Amino acid sequence: MNNNKITKAARVTATALALVTLAGLIIRFILAADQHGSFLAGASHLYQFFTIFTNSLVFFVMAAIALGKTPHRLVVHATVVAIVGVGIIFHALLSQFGAQEGLDGLGNLITHTIVPIASLVWWLAHSDKDAVEWRDAFFSLICPGGYTIYALIRAEFSGFYPYAFIDLQKLGWGGLAQSIFFLGLAFLVLALLSIAYARVASRLSAQGAAA
Numbered sequence: 001m002n003n004n005k006i007t008k009a010a011r012v013t014a015t016a017l018a019l020v021t022l023a024g025l026i027i028r029f030i031l032a033a034d035q036h037g038s039f040l041a042g043a044s045h046l047y048q049f050f051t052i053f054t055n056s057l058v059f060f061v062m063a064a065i066a067l068g069k070t071p072h073r074l075v076v077h078a079t080v081v082a083i084v085g086v087g088i089i090f091h092a093l094l095s096q097f098g099a100q101e102g103l104d105g106l107g108n109l110i111t112h113t114i115v116p117i118a119s120l121v122w123w124l125a126h127s128d129k130d131a132v133e134w135r136d137a138f139f140s141l142i143c144p145g146g147y148t149i150y151a152l153i154r155a156e157f158s159g160f161y162p163y164a165f166i167d168l169q170k171l172g173w174g175g176l177a178q179s180i181f182f183l184g185l186a187f188l189v190l191a192l193l194s195i196a197y198a199r200v201a202s203r204l205s206a207q208g209a210a211a
Helices: 008-036 039-046 050-066 073-097 102-126 142-158 168-210
Strands: none
Touching: 008 039, 008 050, 008 102, 050 073, 050 102, 050 142, 073 102, 073 142, 073 168, 142 168
């Protein structure tokens, strides 16, 4: 992204997305603090989950754009891939465990559904599609890969695995390796699909301008 490509519409919608994301995080932190006895204890518990990491990343990226900053396209794209992955994984595998009512249900809706959809829509509408390259997809693996390493190291000390698909105690090393492979493949495919869209959209835009 370049300074001259951050339009007013991009900044306004980024501001709205940052505020919605922040609201979802605040709800989750308030409820976690109440459940675990303090803000720090609640935050420590929440930051075992990929959902909270990615929503936090969305907030910081969109807040930066709202302020007129220009995060590198790789960071923006990787953030969108990560948060869309959160939404897909949650609704495909974990939605039965999510709260559906009250403040907890609202926080769940925001962090798992609204923010992923809104982030994707923002990227489709405002990203610099001319700059997107196929190799960008591999950068998108850093976020889920880094989180997985962190979660496994932390679980080694706490004994708590936030997701069944990275539960080493139940899966064993072979099952864990298989699970990580397919998760990584899913994020890679998601990244490649988004890049394919961007390249097609860029080509169509160029053809339209030349016509």
